[in-house]
Amino acid sequence: METTPTNLQVLDLPTSTLAERTAHAELLLELEAKKVAATLDVPTLSHQVRDNLRSIGEPVRLFGENNANVRDRLRLCLAKIEIRKRGAVSGDGVAESEKDEKEAKLTKEDDEAVETKYTYATEELVKAREFIAAYSLGNAQNRLGMERKRRWGANKRSLKRRVLVDYNDNSGHDEDHGFIEEEVVKELDDMDSNFLERQKTLRNMALEGSQYGDPRPLSAISTLRKNSSLSSDTARSIIVTGGWSGSIKLWDGSSPALDLLSTKNMAHEDRIVGVDIQPDFIQDSTDYIVASASIDLMGKLWKVSKDEDTPMQDPDSGEEKCQDNRFVFEEAAVLKGHQARLCNVAFHPSGRYVGTTSFDHTWRLWDIESGGKELLLQDGHWKEVYGIAFHTDGSLCSTTDFGSVVQLWDLRTGKSACHFLGHAKRVLCTQFSPNGFQLCTAGDDGTIKIWDLRSRKQYASIPAHSKLITQINFAHNCGHQNGEYLTSSSFDGTGKVWSTRDWKLISTLRGHEGKVMGIDVLPSDDGIVTCGYDKTLKIWS
Helix, strand or coil: CCCCCCCCECCCHHHHHHHHHHHHHHHHHHHHHHHHHCCCCCCCCCHHHHHHHCCCCCCCCCCCCCCHHHHHHHHHHHHHHHHHHCCCCCCCCCCEEEHHHHHHHHHHHHCCCCCCCCCCCCCHHHHHHHHHHHHHHHHHHHHHHHHHHHHHHHHHHHHHCHHHHCCCCCCCCCCHHHHHHHHHHHHHHHHHHHHHHHHHHHHHEEEEEEEECCCCEEEEEHHHHHHHCCCHHCCCCCCEECCCCCCCEEEEEEEEEEEEEECCCCCCCCCCCEEEEECCCCCCCCEEEEEEEEECCCCEEEEEEECCCCCCCCCCCCCCCCCCCCEEEEEEEEEEECCCEEEEEEEECCEEEEEEEEECCEEEEEECCCCHHHHHHCCCCCCCCCEEECCCCEEEEEEEEEEEEEEEEECCCCCEEEEEEECCCCEEEECCCCCEEEEEEEEEECCEEEEEEECEEEEEEEEEECCCEEEEEECCCCCCCCCCCEEECCCCEEEEEEEEECEEEEEEEEEECEEEEEEECCCCCEEEEEEEECCCEEEEE
């Protein structure tokens, strides 16, 4: 007992009462920590969890704990530390500082209105979104009109009726209905007959030619995509490849010899991981735009044009020349801005924009006409972003990451349209089907997944390969191909061809010695090209 100057007597609490008070405070802290823990993010990798526990002086693992228990304990410990930083816990289990913050917030709510902040788009991005909206709406109208016509014809054919009802109720010309009906049914019959004939061709597909492509492994391949409005007879079989040596090469895929058309040595200072060639919309054009991505943190745009004045061999030039070298590479733009290595590159269907992905958890959109100016820096992935593809209409963009997430972005508004979860490991590649309502993804788990964009659900899952899948590509949406099959390549040393009608295996391509790094479809005939870790480029027909 002590006596204060004011003659007040203060009695010390017994030991048992202090222990009960301390236990009560610990219980309140535990309850508050459980509330806060639900809002905290902790690492998922076991070595990162151990490092965090060591840093706060906690044991790495207690007896009987599994990995999930260890993560829960780390989350609870971090929650307690955060509560202690904010202030002591009162009798009702709420931190005093938190009470003060809530009271201050309530008093300010009546005085201040909550303001939502946005990131304003640049004038160039707004114009790009307007162009993409107009471009995609026109393409979507044509695609949906064709789809309605074919479904109407399929219904007529299945019912074996010839009722003069136009697929387009706005027509109003009754005398044309019978002609349209016969035309649509004939188109469907031709598609089915071409599909059956193509099935036989693909089942008997064999190695037609092979070419040594690079001193180091070939890591990327792409073919010239033809506009569907142009006939397949005018389609040029142009192939572009990129390798670990940093060089880009242009090949002629019209013959099994795979003649080399042009080479750009040392296009990048390090390995090339992705290449793409601008879609071909002009029938008589001899110039191409090639995009490349490298782990040197840069992407580049190359103008490829005919070079008839250059001699067969130039002693003053370091460029490799051959007898059929008719093109020359010229650097058009450097896409610089990513903070980590690039992973992939893809052209927008309009040919005016190009997208890149990177290990810096972002993907970016660049304007080709302005010399490769950056239009959009899009984050939203919590892991490294790898795959990228654009919808055939030009309205959507699909990106994949190492966290097994597939993101779908609306380029017209800049919003995230939806995301898909289903892969067990990293998702490395993505492609939109030419039909416009299906998305195909593949990755480290060896499976190919088909997503329905209308219902936003998984439509099919194919156990395609035994190892990592490196690339997937649909058949071209022009001529007789009509996007009827899907190709895939894998580290298991094979390329495979799948039917898009029932997603069954049509053919397996074996011939590479080791990993197959890329695969694509030629616009003419039914040729398929692959590149591999064995430094070779192969054509299958």
